[in-house]
Amino acid sequence: MGKIVTLTLNPAIDKTVTLPRLEPGRVNRLSQVRIDPGGKGINVARALHQLGADVIAVGFNGGWTGRLLVDHLQREGIHHCLVTLQADTRINWKLVETEANRVTDINEPGFQVTEKEMETLEQRLASVLEEADAAVFSGSLPDGVSDDVYYRLIRLAHRKDVPVFLDADGMSFRKGVEAVPFAVKPNLDELAKWTGSPIQGDQDVREAGHRLLDKGVEAAVISMGESGAWFFTKEQELRTIPVPVENAHPVGAGDAMVAGLVYGVTSGWNWEKTARFATAAGSVAASYSGTQFGSLQQVEEAARKVRFFTD
Ligand SMILES: Nc1ncnc2c1ncn2[C@@H]1O[C@H](COP(=O)(O)OP(=O)(O)O)[C@@H](O)[C@H]1O
Numbered sequence: 001m002g003k004i005v006t007l008t009l010n011p012a013i014d015k016t017v018t019l020p021r022l023e024p025g026r027v028n029r030l031s032q033v034r035i036d037p038g039g040k041g042i043n044v045a046r047a048l049h050q051l052g053a054d055v056i057a058v059g060f061n062g063g064w065t066g067r068l069l070v071d072h073l074q075r076e077g078i079h080h081c082l083v084t085l086q087a088d089t090r091i092n093w094k095l096v097e098t099e100a101n102r103v104t105d106i107n108e109p110g111f112q113v114t115e116k117e118m119e120t121l122e123q124r125l126a127s128v129l130e131e132a133d134a135a136v137f138s139g140s141l142p143d144g145v146s147d148d149v150y151y152r153l154i155r156l157a158h159r160k161d162v163p164v165f166l167d168a169d170g171m172s173f174r175k176g177v178e179a180v181p182f183a184v185k186p187n188l189d190e191l192a193k194w195t196g197s198p199i200q201g202d203q204d205v206r207e208a209g210h211r212l213l214d215k216g217v218e219a220a221v222i223s224m225g226e227s228g229a230w231f232f233t234k235e236q237e238l239r240t241i242p243v244p245v246e247n248a249h250p251v252g253a254g255d256a257m258v259a260g261l262v263y264g265v266t267s268g269w270n271w272e273k274t275a276r277f278a279t280a281a282g283s284v285a286a287s288y289s290g291t292q293f294g295s296l297q298q299v300e301e302a303a304r305k306v307r308f309f310t311d
């Protein structure tokens with residue numbers, strides 16, 4: 001496995017705050033507070049690094065929260081190539097209510113990016129892609145970045161022969177798919193936005209998965225939280241069932257799954273092994289508070305317990 005590049009246009013500091021129950025309109029006191037570096041591509045890089053992969057995180061970053069983010073990345077030993085902006089990297093709040101076992105995400109929109117800054121980022125990405133075996137483009141877009149950005153950058157990666165794994169939402173995902181990434185990983189909400197109609201059962205998922213393959217992507221993975229995921233290629237379709245995680249902390253599970261998927265594909269594993277591993281990577285992440293990811297050994301152990309729907 002060679003170098004993997006992740007792209008995070010809108011990174012974040014994830015602030016996970018825990019309390020028994022939120023009482024709106026009253027003074028609430030937190031029982032725990034946790035800070036993690038975040039944003040989808042940053043998390044994929046952290047998860048891949050935990051698995052032992054050679055990874056570099058590319059993206060924007062800025063202000064005091066940006067310095068905090070870099071500090072965390074350095075402590076974790078993550079290589080990065082970030083374009084520094086004046087404005088602060090956003091803070092995304094993850095409100096955990098323990099009594100209801102409910103997590104509410106409150107994500108800031110993020111900083112404003114100029115055309116010039118976007119050009120600088122594209123130049124850096126282009127040079128990092130020269131040495132890459134795979135790239136992961138994921139997450140929301142900051143203000144000022146047009147929603148065809150993944151489309152353009154996937155085409156850039158094609159010119160360098162680098163397969164792209166895309167995990168995005170809304171119009172940036174829709175346009176990105178048109179550039180034919182190697183793989184996509186929507187969850188059910190993201191998939192419903194792409195199809196334009198609600199996804200109401202396995203048959204709807206299968207139809208949507210095949211529509212994604214018809215667009216030319218080699219692999220479509222549809223994640224469904226604790227219910228596992230569907231893994232589609234032209235040759236095979238599998239539905240995985242993870243070992244359920246009690247009192248799960250699902251933030252970052254999707255990013256861990258993407259990391260597991262890239263890890264399996266770039267290791268040359270078959271689709272069953274990759275599907276088990278990616279599913280398990282998500283579950284291990286869901287077992288930790290905040291965003292924390294499993295080691296190779298932990299994920300391999302959890303992968304042995306993943307079942308296929310037809311088992
Ligand atoms: N409560 C859970 N128990 C076990 N596995 C989970 C749980 N939540 C998530 N996962 C694993 O993580 C994967 C990705 O989670 P999901 O919530 O679908 O992603 P996203 O964060 O992108 O919405 C799931 O397909 C599953 O394998």
Ligand SMILES: O=P(O)(O)OC[C@H]1O[C@](O)(COP(=O)(O)O)[C@@H](O)[C@@H]1O
Pocket residue numbers: 010012013014037038039040041043092107138139140141250251252253254255256291
């Ligand atoms: O870029 P977006 O869509 O706002 O998402 C950013 C958030 O998603 C996360 O990367 C978690 O994503 P997943 O739960 O999908 O794995 C958080 O760390 C971050 O706060």
